[in-house]
Amino acid sequence: MSAQQRFARAVEGSIDQYLDARERALARISPDAEPLVRHVRAMVSGGKRVRSAFVLWGWHAVAAARPDATHEAGTERDPEWGDVVGVATAMELFHAAALVHDDIIDASDTRRGRPAMHRALEAMHREGEWVGEPESWGTSAAILVGDLLLNWADDRMVEACRGAAHGERVHDAYRRMREEVTFGQYLDVLEEAAWIRQDPDALLDRAHTVAVFKSAKYSVEAPLALGALLAGGDDAQLDALAGYGLPLGVAFQMRDDLLGVFGDPAVTGKPSGDDLREGKRTVLIEIARQRLAPGVRTMLDELLGDRELDERQVAVLQDAIAGSEAPARLEALIDRAVGEALESLHEGELSRAAMLELERLADTVAKRDR
Numbered sequence: 036m037s038a039q040q041r042f043a044r045a046v047e048g049s050i051d052q053y054l055d056a057r058e059r060a061l062a063r064i065s066p067d068a069e070p071l072v073r074h075v076r077a078m079v080s081g082g083k084r085v086r087s088a089f090v091l092w093g094w095h096a097v098a099a100a101r102p103d104a105t106h107e108a109g110t111e112r113d114p115e116w117g118d119v120v121g122v123a124t125a126m127e128l129f130h131a132a133a134l135v136h137d138d139i140i141d142a143s144d145t146r147r148g149r150p151a152m153h154r155a156l157e158a159m160h161r162e163g164e165w166v167g168e169p170e171s172w173g174t175s176a177a178i179l180v181g182d183l184l185l186n187w188a189d190d191r192m193v194e195a196c197r198g199a200a201h202g203e204r205v206h207d208a209y210r211r212m213r214e215e216v217t218f219g220q221y222l223d224v225l226e227e228a229a230w231i232r233q234d235p236d237a238l239l240d241r242a243h244t245v246a247v248f249k250s251a252k253y254s255v256e257a258p259l260a261l262g263a264l265l266a267g268g269d270d271a272q273l274d275a276l277a278g279y280g281l282p283l284g285v286a287f288q289m290r291d292d293l294l295g296v297f298g299d300p301a302v303t304g305k306p307s308g309d310d311l312r313e314g315k316r317t318v319l320i321e322i323a324r325q326r327l328a329p330g331v332r333t334m335l336d337e338l339l340g341d342r343e344l345d346e347r348q349v350a351v352l353q354d355a356i357a358g359s360e361a362p363a364r365l366e367a368l369i370d371r372a373v374g375e376a377l378e379s380l381h382e383g384e385l386s387r388a389a390m391l392e393l394e395r396l397a398d399t400v401a402k403r404d405r
Contacts, residue, residue: 039392041111042091042120043084049124050079053191074155075180079131081147083403085287086130086258087123088396089280093262094119096389097272109386115265121195122205122261125188132184133216135177140224141313142342148304153177204264212257219248226316227340239321243285246318250291251284255400275383279393282372282379286401289369292319293362294405296353302405308349314340318368323361331355373401 036044054072061068099109107113137143138151145151150158157173165172192209196202222245230238259280263273294303295310296319310317320339324332338344338352356362376397380390 038095038110038388039088039091042123043087045111045116045120046084046087046123046127049120050127051076053124053128053187054079057187070159071180074152074159075131075184077149077155078135078146078152079127082127082130083405084127085254085400086126089255089258090119090123090126090262092389092392092396093259093268093276094266095262096259096276096385096393097263097266097268099386099388100272100384101266104386109388115199118195118199118202118265119262121191122265123258125192125195125209126258126261128184128191129188129213132181132188133220135181135184137220139174139177139181140220141309143305143309143313145305151177152180156180199265201264201267205261208257208260208264212253212261215248215257216250216253219245219250219253223249223315227314230316231336238316239318239325242316242318242321245316246285246288246292247281250288251281253284254287255284256280272383272385275379275381275385278379278382279376279397281376283376283397283400286369286372286376286397289318289365289372290401290403292317293365296356297362299404304405307346308344308353311339311349311352312342312344319356319361319365322364323356323359326359326361327355369401373397 054076058068058072061072094115095109098104098113098115110116134146135152138146139153143151144154149155153173153176155173156176157169160167160169160172192206196206196209199205222241226241226245230241233241256277257280259276260273263276268276292310292315295305295315295317296308298305298307300307306312310320316339320335324335327335335352335355338348341348344352377394380393
């Protein structure tokens with residue numbers, strides 16, 4: 036079993052133990068805690084665990100590169116291991132909260148091939164034959180579940196940082212990450228509504244800003260920084276990891292943009308063309324708009340964001356975007372971002388094992404199909 040697999044197993048166990056404790060605490064208030072926590076367990080199970088992996092290798096990159104490092108540095112025998120697992124657990128809970136709220140905002144029906152949280156709770160209302168509108172209740176309850184997950188993420192992060200030598204720096208970085216990703220989400224929904232009143236020449240830059248703050252920093256750069264800060268990383272190490280994390284995070288989001296339009300539903304767990312129905316003004320869309328003929332661009336603008344798009348209309352939009360060569364141009368941008376990320380790894384004193392693993396992760400993140 037690889038170090039990353041052992042770490043993933045430790046994080047899974049930590050999440051389970053934490054949810055067990057929270058369920059016991061909530062059950063003292065009401066037995067209604069059990070079905071709620073059961074839905075949360077389904078939500079946090081599985082997934083790519085990308086952020087956990089970057090927490091691990093950000094920590095390892097620094098811990099195992101210390102001048103006095105022993106063979107146990109950066110492994111589960113390291114005294115800091117429990118704190119690293121705790122930080123990664125907090126990140127996974129935070130990510131689950133973000134997904135719950137994101138699915139409500141986007142009116143998504145599925146997540147990872149299962150009903151999104153608000154749909155699962157809506158079904159619970161229907162099955163219970165309760166009073167009122169199931170859809171409205173499911174949305175309200177899911178908002179609260181997302182808030183609860185945010186509280187739990189904060190609680191777990193405070194616990195992990197409390198006894199850590201560099202815990203205050205880690206928590207400061209976590210607070211900045213929360214603010215940035217929440218504002219990035221706001222910019223995302225703002226762009227869906229306000230793009231029509233913006234300078235057309237600024238739309239691509241605005242889409243790039245959304246990609247950076249909604250996803251790139253939070254998916255790769257921030258988890259790496261949390262791990263490295265926990266290990267006491269110096270400025271050169273933090274800069275090298277940031278120089279890797281930000282462009283790779285942008286590549287991660289660009290791949291998301293492609294999958295949101297062209298992804299295989301059997302693999303992604305979401306309907307084909309979901310981003311088209313949601314009206315996402317992504318880098319992919321803005322590159323396509325710049326290259327489409329005026330009439331086709333008008334058609335794209337009119338259909339993008341229509342929740343009732345049928346399969347034929349989705350196919351028409353997919354063909355238009357593909358015909359603009361925007362996917363190929365985005366692939367080139369992904370390759371360039373990955374190259375920039377890998378080059379930065381050599382600019383700091385980082386552990387060799389971490390560098391090799393981060394090189395592998397760069398390939399995984401940039402070429403994934405879900």
